[in-house]
Amino acid sequence: MKAMGSGVHLKLSGFCHRRTNNSPELSCHSLRAFTFNATSIFHCLREDSQRSKKPLEIVAISHLASAGSSDNFTKTSLHKPVTKRHLNGKTFFSTEAYVLDGEVLGVSSDIAQERVGVLLLNLGGPETLHDVQPFLFNLFADPDIIRLPRLFRFLQQPLAQLISVLRAPKSKEGYAAIGGGSPLRRITDEQARALRVALEEKNLHANVYVGMRYWHPFTEEAIHQIKKDNITKLVVLPLYPQFSISTSGSSIRLLQNIFRLPVSIIESWYQREGYIKSMADLIEKELLSFSEPEEVMIFFSAHGVPLSYVEDAGDPYRDQMEECIALIMDELESRGIPNNHTLAYQSRVGPVQWLKPYTDEVIVELGQKGVKNLLAVPISFVSEHIETLEEIDMEYKQLALQSGIKNWGRVPALGCTSSFISDLADAVIEALPSASAMSSEKDTCRDADMDPVQYAIKMFFGSILTFILLLSPKLFCVLRNSL
Numbered sequence: 001m002k003a004m005g006s007g008v009h010l011k012l013s014g015f016c017h018r019r020t021n022n023s024p025e026l027s028c029h030s031l032r033a034f035t036f037n038a039t040s041i042f043h044c045l046r047e048d049s050q051r052s053k054k055p056l057e058i059v060a061i062s063h064l065a066s067a068g069s070s071d072n073f074t075k076t077s078l079h080k081p082v083t084k085r086h087l088n089g090k091t092f093f094s095t096e097a098y099v100l101d102g103e104v105l106g107v108s109s110d111i112a113q114e115r116v117g118v119l120l121l122n123l124g125g126p127e128t129l130h131d132v133q134p135f136l137f138n139l140f141a142d143p144d145i146i147r148l149p150r151l152f153r154f155l156q157q158p159l160a161q162l163i164s165v166l167r168a169p170k171s172k173e174g175y176a177a178i179g180g181g182s183p184l185r186r187i188t189d190e191q192a193r194a195l196r197v198a199l200e201e202k203n204l205h206a207n208v209y210v211g212m213r214y215w216h217p218f219t220e221e222a223i224h225q226i227k228k229d230n231i232t233k234l235v236v237l238p239l240y241p242q243f244s245i246s247t248s249g250s251s252i253r254l255l256q257n258i259f260r261l262p263v264s265i266i267e268s269w270y271q272r273e274g275y276i277k278s279m280a281d282l283i284e285k286e287l288l289s290f291s292e293p294e295e296v297m298i299f300f301s302a303h304g305v306p307l308s309y310v311e312d313a314g315d316p317y318r319d320q321m322e323e324c325i326a327l328i329m330d331e332l333e334s335r336g337i338p339n340n341h342t343l344a345y346q347s348r349v350g351p352v353q354w355l356k357p358y359t360d361e362v363i364v365e366l367g368q369k370g371v372k373n374l375l376a377v378p379i380s381f382v383s384e385h386i387e388t389l390e391e392i393d394m395e396y397k398q399l400a401l402q403s404g405i406k407n408w409g410r411v412p413a414l415g416c417t418s419s420f421i422s423d424l425a426d427a428v429i430e431a432l433p434s435a436s437a438m439s440s441e442k443d444t445c446r447d448a449d450m451d452p453v454q455y456a457i458k459m460f461f462g463s464i465l466t467f468i469l470l471l472s473p474k475l476f477c478v479l480r481n482s483l
Protein backbone atom coordinates (compact mmCIF):
# COMPACT_ATOMS: atom_id res chain seq x y z
CA MET A 1 0.00 0.00 0.00
CA LYS A 2 2.91 2.31 0.70
CA ALA A 3 3.75 2.52 -2.95
CA MET A 4 0.37 3.86 -3.87
CA GLY A 5 1.00 7.39 -2.78
CA SER A 6 4.37 7.97 -4.27
CA GLY A 7 3.77 8.10 -7.98
CA VAL A 8 0.26 9.43 -8.08
CA HIS A 9 -0.29 12.91 -9.38
CA LEU A 10 -3.46 14.54 -8.23
CA LYS A 11 -4.97 17.65 -9.52
CA LEU A 12 -7.34 18.88 -6.85
CA SER A 13 -9.31 21.99 -6.38
CA GLY A 14 -10.93 21.20 -3.12
CA PHE A 15 -10.25 20.62 0.49
CA CYS A 16 -8.53 17.97 2.41
CA HIS A 17 -10.43 17.21 5.58
CA ARG A 18 -8.31 16.05 8.40
CA ARG A 19 -9.12 14.87 11.83
CA THR A 20 -6.78 15.45 14.74
CA ASN A 21 -6.76 13.24 17.78
CA ASN A 22 -7.22 16.11 20.20
CA SER A 23 -10.06 17.66 18.38
CA PRO A 24 -13.42 15.96 18.00
CA GLU A 25 -14.21 18.28 15.14
CA LEU A 26 -12.78 18.13 11.72
CA SER A 27 -10.75 20.96 10.44
CA CYS A 28 -10.77 21.94 6.84
CA HIS A 29 -7.41 22.20 5.27
CA SER A 30 -7.63 24.15 2.11
CA LEU A 31 -5.57 22.75 -0.69
CA ARG A 32 -7.00 24.86 -3.40
CA ALA A 33 -5.56 26.20 -6.58
CA PHE A 34 -2.51 24.05 -6.89
CA THR A 35 -1.52 21.06 -8.86
CA PHE A 36 -0.42 18.54 -6.34
CA ASN A 37 1.74 15.60 -6.33
CA ALA A 38 -0.02 13.28 -3.88
CA THR A 39 3.15 12.70 -1.94
CA SER A 40 3.68 16.39 -1.45
CA ILE A 41 0.18 16.89 -0.03
CA PHE A 42 0.78 14.26 2.54
CA HIS A 43 4.29 15.42 3.24
CA CYS A 44 2.89 18.85 3.92
CA LEU A 45 0.11 17.53 6.13
CA ARG A 46 2.51 15.31 8.03
CA GLU A 47 4.80 18.25 8.74
CA ASP A 48 1.82 20.22 9.93
CA SER A 49 0.81 17.39 12.19
CA GLN A 50 4.30 17.00 13.60
CA ARG A 51 4.56 20.72 14.26
CA SER A 52 1.26 20.77 16.11
CA LYS A 53 2.03 17.40 17.69
CA LYS A 54 -1.40 16.25 16.60
CA PRO A 55 -1.55 12.89 14.91
CA LEU A 56 -3.33 13.14 11.66
CA GLU A 57 -5.95 11.10 9.99
CA ILE A 58 -6.91 12.10 6.51
CA VAL A 59 -10.49 11.36 5.96
CA ALA A 60 -11.29 12.78 2.60
CA ILE A 61 -10.00 14.76 -0.24
CA SER A 62 -12.81 16.51 -1.86
CA HIS A 63 -12.98 17.57 -5.41
CA LEU A 64 -15.39 20.37 -4.82
CA ALA A 65 -14.69 24.02 -4.90
CA SER A 66 -16.85 24.72 -1.89
CA ALA A 67 -16.80 22.61 1.20
CA GLY A 68 -19.27 24.15 3.63
CA SER A 69 -19.10 23.20 7.28
CA SER A 70 -18.06 19.75 8.28
CA ASP A 71 -20.44 19.16 11.17
CA ASN A 72 -22.02 15.96 10.07
CA PHE A 73 -19.04 14.26 8.57
CA THR A 74 -19.20 10.72 9.81
CA LYS A 75 -16.28 9.12 11.55
CA THR A 76 -13.92 7.17 9.39
CA SER A 77 -12.04 4.42 11.05
CA LEU A 78 -8.34 4.00 10.63
CA HIS A 79 -7.03 1.89 7.78
CA LYS A 80 -10.24 2.26 5.86
CA PRO A 81 -10.20 3.98 2.54
CA VAL A 82 -12.47 6.96 2.12
CA THR A 83 -14.37 6.93 -1.08
CA LYS A 84 -17.56 8.94 -1.29
CA ARG A 85 -19.05 10.92 1.55
CA HIS A 86 -21.89 13.29 2.11
CA LEU A 87 -21.25 16.54 3.82
CA ASN A 88 -24.22 18.76 4.47
CA GLY A 89 -26.00 17.24 1.54
CA LYS A 90 -23.08 17.64 -0.84
CA THR A 91 -21.37 14.65 -2.30
CA PHE A 92 -17.63 14.65 -2.02
CA PHE A 93 -15.42 12.76 -4.31
CA SER A 94 -12.33 11.67 -2.57
CA THR A 95 -9.23 9.74 -3.00
CA GLU A 96 -8.67 6.66 -1.00
CA ALA A 97 -6.32 7.59 1.76
CA TYR A 98 -4.79 4.99 4.01
CA VAL A 99 -3.68 6.29 7.37
CA LEU A 100 -2.28 4.67 10.47
CA ASP A 101 -1.65 6.64 13.64
CA GLY A 102 -1.28 9.81 11.75
CA GLU A 103 1.07 8.23 9.25
CA VAL A 104 -0.10 8.34 5.67
CA LEU A 105 0.58 4.94 4.25
CA GLY A 106 -0.65 5.65 0.83
CA VAL A 107 -3.22 7.17 -1.39
CA SER A 108 -4.88 6.01 -4.49
CA SER A 109 -6.94 8.39 -6.46
CA ASP A 110 -9.63 7.79 -8.99
CA ILE A 111 -9.16 11.35 -10.16
CA ALA A 112 -5.53 10.72 -10.96
CA GLN A 113 -6.38 8.00 -13.41
CA GLU A 114 -9.52 9.57 -14.85
CA ARG A 115 -9.69 11.31 -18.17
CA VAL A 116 -12.47 13.79 -17.68
CA GLY A 117 -14.73 14.96 -20.49
CA VAL A 118 -17.57 17.45 -20.60
CA LEU A 119 -20.18 17.06 -23.30
CA LEU A 120 -22.16 20.20 -24.10
CA LEU A 121 -25.48 19.35 -25.70
CA ASN A 122 -27.26 21.76 -27.94
CA LEU A 123 -29.87 21.90 -30.66
CA GLY A 124 -27.70 22.74 -33.65
CA GLY A 125 -28.71 24.91 -36.54
CA PRO A 126 -28.33 25.02 -40.32
CA GLU A 127 -25.07 26.63 -41.38
CA THR A 128 -26.26 27.49 -44.89
CA LEU A 129 -29.64 27.87 -46.55
CA HIS A 130 -29.10 24.47 -48.23
CA ASP A 131 -28.96 22.89 -44.78
CA VAL A 132 -32.35 24.26 -43.73
CA GLN A 133 -34.64 21.52 -45.06
CA PRO A 134 -32.46 18.55 -43.96
CA PHE A 135 -32.01 20.24 -40.56
CA LEU A 136 -35.78 20.57 -40.25
CA PHE A 137 -36.17 16.95 -41.29
CA ASN A 138 -33.88 15.83 -38.44
CA LEU A 139 -35.84 18.00 -36.03
CA PHE A 140 -39.29 16.75 -37.02
CA ALA A 141 -38.10 13.15 -37.25
CA ASP A 142 -37.38 13.30 -33.53
CA PRO A 143 -40.14 11.49 -31.64
CA ASP A 144 -39.64 13.97 -28.79
CA ILE A 145 -40.56 16.85 -31.13
CA ILE A 146 -43.48 15.24 -32.93
CA ARG A 147 -44.92 12.84 -30.42
CA LEU A 148 -46.95 10.25 -32.32
CA PRO A 149 -48.87 7.44 -30.63
CA ARG A 150 -46.81 4.22 -30.72
CA LEU A 151 -49.09 2.71 -33.35
CA PHE A 152 -48.33 5.57 -35.75
CA ARG A 153 -44.59 5.79 -35.16
CA PHE A 154 -43.91 4.38 -38.62
CA LEU A 155 -45.28 7.66 -39.99
CA GLN A 156 -42.61 9.70 -38.23
CA GLN A 157 -40.10 9.89 -41.07
CA PRO A 158 -42.48 10.49 -43.99
CA LEU A 159 -44.29 13.09 -41.88
CA ALA A 160 -40.97 14.73 -41.05
CA GLN A 161 -40.14 14.81 -44.75
CA LEU A 162 -43.43 16.45 -45.56
CA ILE A 163 -43.40 19.01 -42.75
CA SER A 164 -39.78 19.93 -43.36
CA VAL A 165 -40.50 20.60 -47.03
CA LEU A 166 -43.56 22.70 -46.16
CA ARG A 167 -41.77 24.62 -43.41
CA ALA A 168 -38.46 25.17 -45.23
CA PRO A 169 -39.40 28.32 -47.24
CA LYS A 170 -40.47 30.21 -44.09
CA SER A 171 -37.42 29.01 -42.12
CA LYS A 172 -35.10 29.93 -44.99
CA GLU A 173 -36.44 33.47 -45.00
CA GLY A 174 -35.60 33.72 -41.31
CA TYR A 175 -32.10 32.34 -41.71
CA ALA A 176 -31.50 34.54 -44.77
CA ALA A 177 -32.42 37.58 -42.64
CA ILE A 178 -29.72 36.73 -40.08
CA GLY A 179 -26.92 36.25 -42.58
CA GLY A 180 -27.74 32.93 -44.25
CA GLY A 181 -27.32 30.48 -41.39
CA SER A 182 -27.47 29.79 -37.68
CA PRO A 183 -24.71 31.16 -35.45
CA LEU A 184 -25.28 28.37 -32.94
CA ARG A 185 -22.28 26.20 -33.81
CA ARG A 186 -19.82 29.08 -33.64
CA ILE A 187 -21.18 30.34 -30.32
CA THR A 188 -21.37 26.86 -28.77
CA ASP A 189 -17.76 26.18 -29.82
CA GLU A 190 -16.73 29.46 -28.17
CA GLN A 191 -18.59 28.47 -25.01
CA ALA A 192 -16.86 25.09 -25.04
CA ARG A 193 -13.44 26.74 -25.26
CA ALA A 194 -14.30 29.23 -22.53
CA LEU A 195 -15.54 26.41 -20.29
CA ARG A 196 -12.34 24.42 -20.78
CA VAL A 197 -10.29 27.45 -19.74
CA ALA A 198 -12.56 28.10 -16.72
CA LEU A 199 -12.21 24.46 -15.63
CA GLU A 200 -8.46 24.65 -16.04
CA GLU A 201 -8.44 27.75 -13.82
CA LYS A 202 -10.31 25.72 -11.22
CA ASN A 203 -7.68 23.00 -11.58
CA LEU A 204 -9.73 20.49 -13.47
CA HIS A 205 -8.25 19.42 -16.74
CA ALA A 206 -11.05 18.29 -19.02
CA ASN A 207 -11.77 17.93 -22.70
CA VAL A 208 -14.93 19.77 -23.68
CA TYR A 209 -17.01 18.38 -26.56
CA VAL A 210 -20.02 19.76 -28.41
CA GLY A 211 -22.85 17.43 -29.45
CA MET A 212 -25.74 18.87 -31.44
CA ARG A 213 -29.10 17.15 -31.72
CA TYR A 214 -30.12 18.10 -35.26
CA TRP A 215 -27.04 19.35 -37.09
CA HIS A 216 -23.25 19.14 -37.12
CA PRO A 217 -21.39 18.27 -35.03
CA PHE A 218 -23.96 15.60 -34.18
CA THR A 219 -24.01 14.09 -30.71
CA GLU A 220 -22.97 10.78 -32.28
CA GLU A 221 -19.82 12.44 -33.70
CA ALA A 222 -18.97 13.88 -30.29
CA ILE A 223 -19.38 10.48 -28.66
CA HIS A 224 -17.17 8.89 -31.27
CA GLN A 225 -14.47 11.40 -30.35
CA ILE A 226 -15.06 10.87 -26.62
CA LYS A 227 -14.48 7.15 -27.09
CA LYS A 228 -11.39 7.79 -29.22
CA ASP A 229 -9.96 10.04 -26.50
CA ASN A 230 -10.48 7.30 -23.91
CA ILE A 231 -12.53 9.55 -21.67
CA THR A 232 -13.32 7.65 -18.49
CA LYS A 233 -15.58 10.11 -16.71
CA LEU A 234 -18.06 12.29 -18.51
CA VAL A 235 -20.23 15.18 -17.39
CA VAL A 236 -23.12 15.90 -19.72
CA LEU A 237 -24.28 19.49 -19.70
CA PRO A 238 -27.26 20.44 -21.91
CA LEU A 239 -27.03 24.13 -22.76
CA TYR A 240 -30.69 24.62 -21.89
CA PRO A 241 -31.14 26.06 -18.39
CA GLN A 242 -34.63 24.57 -18.01
CA PHE A 243 -35.44 20.96 -18.78
CA SER A 244 -37.92 20.08 -21.49
CA ILE A 245 -38.73 16.68 -22.97
CA SER A 246 -38.27 18.33 -26.38
CA THR A 247 -34.73 19.64 -25.74
CA SER A 248 -32.51 18.23 -22.96
CA GLY A 249 -34.85 15.24 -22.68
CA SER A 250 -34.47 14.38 -26.34
CA SER A 251 -30.67 14.70 -26.30
CA ILE A 252 -30.37 12.65 -23.12
CA ARG A 253 -32.59 9.91 -24.54
CA LEU A 254 -30.35 9.79 -27.59
CA LEU A 255 -27.26 9.50 -25.39
CA GLN A 256 -28.78 6.71 -23.36
CA ASN A 257 -29.33 4.78 -26.56
CA ILE A 258 -25.78 5.18 -27.66
CA PHE A 259 -23.20 4.33 -25.08
CA ARG A 260 -22.19 3.25 -21.66
CA LEU A 261 -19.67 5.24 -19.67
CA PRO A 262 -19.59 6.69 -16.19
CA VAL A 263 -21.72 9.73 -16.86
CA SER A 264 -23.11 12.50 -14.76
CA ILE A 265 -25.96 14.41 -16.36
CA ILE A 266 -26.87 17.93 -15.28
CA GLU A 267 -30.49 17.90 -16.38
CA SER A 268 -31.27 21.51 -15.58
CA TRP A 269 -29.48 24.38 -13.91
CA TYR A 270 -31.89 27.33 -14.09
CA GLN A 271 -31.79 27.76 -10.32
CA ARG A 272 -28.01 28.11 -9.97
CA GLU A 273 -26.98 31.30 -8.26
CA GLY A 274 -24.28 32.08 -10.82
CA TYR A 275 -26.71 31.80 -13.71
CA ILE A 276 -29.43 33.84 -11.96
CA LYS A 277 -26.94 36.57 -11.05
CA SER A 278 -25.49 36.64 -14.57
CA MET A 279 -28.99 37.08 -16.02
CA ALA A 280 -29.76 39.81 -13.48
CA ASP A 281 -26.48 41.57 -14.42
CA LEU A 282 -27.46 41.61 -18.09
CA ILE A 283 -30.96 42.90 -17.33
CA GLU A 284 -29.67 45.57 -14.93
CA LYS A 285 -27.19 46.78 -17.52
CA GLU A 286 -29.75 46.90 -20.32
CA LEU A 287 -32.29 48.77 -18.18
CA LEU A 288 -29.79 51.61 -17.92
CA SER A 289 -30.04 52.20 -21.66
CA PHE A 290 -33.62 53.49 -21.14
CA SER A 291 -34.11 57.11 -20.16
CA GLU A 292 -36.52 56.05 -17.37
CA PRO A 293 -35.29 52.58 -16.29
CA GLU A 294 -37.86 52.22 -13.50
CA GLU A 295 -40.70 52.59 -16.04
CA VAL A 296 -39.57 49.62 -18.14
CA MET A 297 -41.62 46.42 -18.31
CA ILE A 298 -39.26 43.41 -18.23
CA PHE A 299 -40.65 41.02 -20.81
CA PHE A 300 -39.36 37.44 -20.53
CA SER A 301 -39.89 35.57 -23.77
CA ALA A 302 -39.35 31.81 -23.58
CA HIS A 303 -39.40 29.30 -26.41
CA GLY A 304 -42.77 27.53 -26.22
CA VAL A 305 -43.65 23.85 -26.20
CA PRO A 306 -47.00 22.26 -27.06
CA LEU A 307 -49.33 22.43 -24.06
CA SER A 308 -49.76 18.63 -24.08
CA TYR A 309 -46.08 18.21 -23.14
CA VAL A 310 -46.72 19.92 -19.83
CA GLU A 311 -50.29 18.81 -19.18
CA ASP A 312 -50.17 15.21 -20.44
CA ALA A 313 -46.53 14.18 -20.59
CA GLY A 314 -45.40 15.83 -17.33
CA ASP A 315 -42.80 18.14 -18.86
CA PRO A 316 -41.44 20.29 -15.97
CA TYR A 317 -40.53 23.06 -18.45
CA ARG A 318 -43.26 25.57 -17.51
CA ASP A 319 -42.75 25.14 -13.75
CA GLN A 320 -38.99 25.52 -14.09
CA MET A 321 -39.43 28.56 -16.30
CA GLU A 322 -41.72 30.28 -13.80
CA GLU A 323 -39.41 29.44 -10.89
CA CYS A 324 -36.41 30.70 -12.84
CA ILE A 325 -38.08 34.02 -13.55
CA ALA A 326 -39.14 34.40 -9.91
CA LEU A 327 -35.51 33.87 -8.87
CA ILE A 328 -34.24 36.46 -11.35
CA MET A 329 -36.85 38.97 -10.19
CA ASP A 330 -35.95 38.30 -6.52
CA GLU A 331 -32.33 38.96 -7.37
CA LEU A 332 -33.22 42.20 -9.14
CA GLU A 333 -35.42 43.27 -6.25
CA SER A 334 -32.55 42.65 -3.82
CA ARG A 335 -30.58 45.13 -5.97
CA GLY A 336 -33.33 47.72 -5.65
CA ILE A 337 -34.87 47.04 -9.07
CA PRO A 338 -38.59 46.41 -8.51
CA ASN A 339 -39.72 46.72 -12.15
CA ASN A 340 -42.88 45.08 -13.45
CA HIS A 341 -42.35 41.92 -15.43
CA THR A 342 -44.24 39.39 -17.51
CA LEU A 343 -43.61 36.02 -19.20
CA ALA A 344 -44.81 34.82 -22.59
CA TYR A 345 -43.95 31.97 -24.97
CA GLN A 346 -42.75 32.36 -28.55
CA SER A 347 -41.98 30.33 -31.70
CA ARG A 348 -44.99 28.04 -31.89
CA VAL A 349 -45.16 25.69 -34.86
CA GLY A 350 -48.10 23.60 -36.12
CA PRO A 351 -51.83 23.43 -35.51
CA VAL A 352 -51.82 22.34 -31.83
CA GLN A 353 -52.10 24.57 -28.74
CA TRP A 354 -48.79 25.69 -27.21
CA LEU A 355 -47.95 27.15 -23.82
CA LYS A 356 -49.72 30.46 -23.31
CA PRO A 357 -49.70 33.40 -23.27
CA TYR A 358 -48.17 33.82 -26.71
CA THR A 359 -45.47 36.46 -27.08
CA ASP A 360 -47.04 38.22 -30.07
CA GLU A 361 -50.44 38.49 -28.38
CA VAL A 362 -48.97 39.83 -25.14
CA ILE A 363 -46.96 42.50 -26.98
CA VAL A 364 -50.12 43.80 -28.61
CA GLU A 365 -52.01 43.74 -25.27
CA LEU A 366 -49.20 45.62 -23.49
CA GLY A 367 -49.24 48.27 -26.19
CA GLN A 368 -53.03 48.61 -25.78
CA LYS A 369 -52.62 48.96 -22.03
CA GLY A 370 -50.30 51.91 -22.55
CA VAL A 371 -46.92 50.31 -21.79
CA LYS A 372 -44.31 52.51 -23.46
CA ASN A 373 -41.00 50.88 -22.51
CA LEU A 374 -40.34 47.20 -23.05
CA LEU A 375 -37.18 45.19 -22.42
CA ALA A 376 -37.29 41.74 -24.05
CA VAL A 377 -35.35 39.01 -22.24
CA PRO A 378 -34.84 35.72 -24.12
CA ILE A 379 -34.86 33.16 -21.35
CA SER A 380 -34.79 29.57 -22.59
CA PHE A 381 -31.48 29.67 -24.37
CA VAL A 382 -27.95 30.90 -23.66
CA SER A 383 -26.76 31.87 -27.13
CA GLU A 384 -28.04 34.04 -29.90
CA HIS A 385 -29.99 32.15 -32.56
CA ILE A 386 -32.68 32.64 -35.14
CA GLU A 387 -35.36 33.24 -32.51
CA THR A 388 -33.48 36.07 -30.83
CA LEU A 389 -31.92 37.63 -33.93
CA GLU A 390 -34.89 37.34 -36.26
CA GLU A 391 -38.07 36.64 -34.30
CA ILE A 392 -37.42 38.97 -31.35
CA ASP A 393 -35.14 41.61 -32.88
CA MET A 394 -37.10 41.97 -36.10
CA GLU A 395 -40.65 40.57 -35.92
CA TYR A 396 -41.51 41.32 -32.28
CA LYS A 397 -39.74 44.67 -32.26
CA GLN A 398 -41.75 45.78 -35.27
CA LEU A 399 -44.96 44.48 -33.71
CA ALA A 400 -44.18 46.30 -30.45
CA LEU A 401 -43.56 49.60 -32.19
CA GLN A 402 -46.76 49.20 -34.20
CA SER A 403 -48.65 48.44 -30.99
CA GLY A 404 -47.73 51.73 -29.35
CA ILE A 405 -44.56 50.79 -27.49
CA LYS A 406 -42.14 53.68 -27.86
CA ASN A 407 -38.87 52.35 -26.46
CA TRP A 408 -37.74 48.81 -27.17
CA GLY A 409 -34.69 47.03 -25.79
CA ARG A 410 -33.40 43.47 -25.79
CA VAL A 411 -31.08 41.72 -23.37
CA PRO A 412 -28.34 39.78 -25.19
CA ALA A 413 -28.00 36.04 -24.66
CA LEU A 414 -25.40 35.05 -22.07
CA GLY A 415 -22.93 33.63 -24.61
CA CYS A 416 -19.46 33.63 -23.04
CA THR A 417 -20.20 36.04 -20.15
CA SER A 418 -17.43 35.11 -17.72
CA SER A 419 -19.55 34.85 -14.53
CA PHE A 420 -21.88 32.50 -16.38
CA ILE A 421 -19.12 30.30 -17.79
CA SER A 422 -17.46 30.19 -14.38
CA ASP A 423 -20.77 29.00 -12.88
CA LEU A 424 -21.07 26.29 -15.54
CA ALA A 425 -17.55 25.19 -14.61
CA ASP A 426 -18.63 24.95 -10.95
CA ALA A 427 -21.67 22.92 -12.01
CA VAL A 428 -19.37 20.50 -13.86
CA ILE A 429 -17.01 20.15 -10.89
CA GLU A 430 -19.92 19.52 -8.56
CA ALA A 431 -21.42 16.94 -10.90
CA LEU A 432 -18.23 14.98 -11.40
CA PRO A 433 -18.53 12.86 -8.26
CA SER A 434 -21.90 11.48 -9.20
CA ALA A 435 -20.83 10.03 -12.51
CA SER A 436 -22.35 6.56 -12.67
CA ALA A 437 -22.74 4.03 -15.43
CA MET A 438 -25.47 4.72 -17.93
CA SER A 439 -28.11 2.11 -18.38
CA SER A 440 -27.78 0.97 -21.93
CA GLU A 441 -24.97 -0.82 -23.70
CA LYS A 442 -26.32 -0.35 -27.19
CA ASP A 443 -24.08 0.99 -29.87
CA THR A 444 -25.06 3.93 -32.03
CA CYS A 445 -28.41 3.16 -33.60
CA ARG A 446 -30.04 5.86 -35.69
CA ASP A 447 -33.02 4.92 -37.73
CA ALA A 448 -30.96 5.44 -40.83
CA ASP A 449 -28.57 2.72 -39.65
CA MET A 450 -31.24 0.07 -39.36
CA ASP A 451 -31.62 -2.87 -41.71
CA PRO A 452 -32.07 -1.23 -45.17
CA VAL A 453 -34.92 -3.55 -46.19
CA GLN A 454 -36.82 -2.82 -42.99
CA TYR A 455 -36.13 0.90 -43.49
CA ALA A 456 -37.38 0.86 -47.11
CA ILE A 457 -40.58 -0.97 -46.14
CA LYS A 458 -41.23 1.50 -43.34
CA MET A 459 -40.68 4.49 -45.60
CA PHE A 460 -42.79 3.02 -48.41
CA PHE A 461 -45.89 2.30 -46.35
CA GLY A 462 -45.45 5.44 -44.31
CA SER A 463 -45.31 7.58 -47.44
CA ILE A 464 -48.42 5.98 -48.89
CA LEU A 465 -50.35 6.61 -45.70
CA THR A 466 -49.14 10.19 -45.44
CA PHE A 467 -50.10 10.75 -49.05
CA ILE A 468 -53.59 9.38 -48.43
CA LEU A 469 -53.96 11.63 -45.41
CA LEU A 470 -52.95 14.59 -47.48
CA LEU A 471 -55.56 13.86 -50.10
CA SER A 472 -57.88 15.42 -47.61
CA PRO A 473 -57.64 19.07 -48.79
CA LYS A 474 -58.80 20.32 -45.40
CA LEU A 475 -55.92 18.65 -43.56
CA PHE A 476 -53.43 19.90 -46.14
CA CYS A 477 -54.63 23.51 -45.69
CA VAL A 478 -54.45 23.28 -41.90
CA LEU A 479 -50.87 21.99 -42.09
CA ARG A 480 -49.71 24.54 -44.65
CA ASN A 481 -51.16 27.51 -42.83
CA SER A 482 -49.89 26.52 -39.44
CA LEU A 483 -46.28 25.73 -40.41
Ligand SMILES: C=CC1=C(C)c2cc3[nH]c(cc4nc(cc5[nH]c(cc1n2)c(C)c5CCC(=O)O)C(CCC(=O)O)=C4C)c(C)c3C=C
Pocket residue numbers: 123124125126136139144145146167170171182183184240244246247303304305306349380381384385386387
Ligand atom coordinates in the same frame (compact mmCIF):
# COMPACT_ATOMS: atom_id res chain seq x y z
C1 LIG B 1 -35.61 25.72 -24.92
C2 LIG B 1 -35.55 25.90 -26.16
C3 LIG B 1 -36.34 25.21 -27.17
C4 LIG B 1 -37.50 24.43 -27.05
C5 LIG B 1 -38.26 24.06 -25.81
C6 LIG B 1 -37.85 24.01 -28.37
C7 LIG B 1 -38.94 23.24 -28.70
C8 LIG B 1 -39.41 23.08 -29.99
N1 LIG B 1 -38.92 23.65 -31.15
C9 LIG B 1 -39.68 23.26 -32.24
C10 LIG B 1 -39.49 23.63 -33.58
C11 LIG B 1 -38.42 24.37 -34.10
N2 LIG B 1 -37.39 24.88 -33.38
C12 LIG B 1 -36.53 25.50 -34.24
C13 LIG B 1 -35.38 26.17 -33.92
C14 LIG B 1 -34.91 26.32 -32.64
N3 LIG B 1 -35.48 25.85 -31.48
C15 LIG B 1 -34.70 26.22 -30.41
C16 LIG B 1 -34.92 25.99 -29.06
C17 LIG B 1 -36.01 25.26 -28.55
N4 LIG B 1 -36.92 24.53 -29.23
C18 LIG B 1 -33.61 26.96 -30.96
C19 LIG B 1 -32.50 27.53 -30.15
C20 LIG B 1 -33.73 27.01 -32.33
C21 LIG B 1 -32.86 27.74 -33.32
C22 LIG B 1 -31.64 27.05 -33.75
C23 LIG B 1 -30.87 27.94 -34.70
O1 LIG B 1 -30.98 27.71 -35.86
O2 LIG B 1 -30.18 28.88 -34.31
C24 LIG B 1 -37.00 25.39 -35.57
C25 LIG B 1 -36.29 25.88 -36.82
C26 LIG B 1 -36.39 27.33 -37.02
C27 LIG B 1 -37.73 27.69 -37.49
O3 LIG B 1 -38.13 27.23 -38.55
O4 LIG B 1 -38.42 28.40 -36.73
C28 LIG B 1 -38.19 24.69 -35.50
C29 LIG B 1 -39.08 24.31 -36.61
C30 LIG B 1 -40.67 22.42 -31.72
C31 LIG B 1 -41.73 21.76 -32.59
C32 LIG B 1 -40.51 22.29 -30.34
C33 LIG B 1 -41.25 21.52 -29.34
C34 LIG B 1 -41.96 20.48 -29.55
Ligand SMILES: [Fe+2]
Pocket residue numbers: 303347
Ligand atom coordinates in the same frame (compact mmCIF):
# COMPACT_ATOMS: atom_id res chain seq x y z
FE1 LIG C 1 -37.38 25.04 -31.30
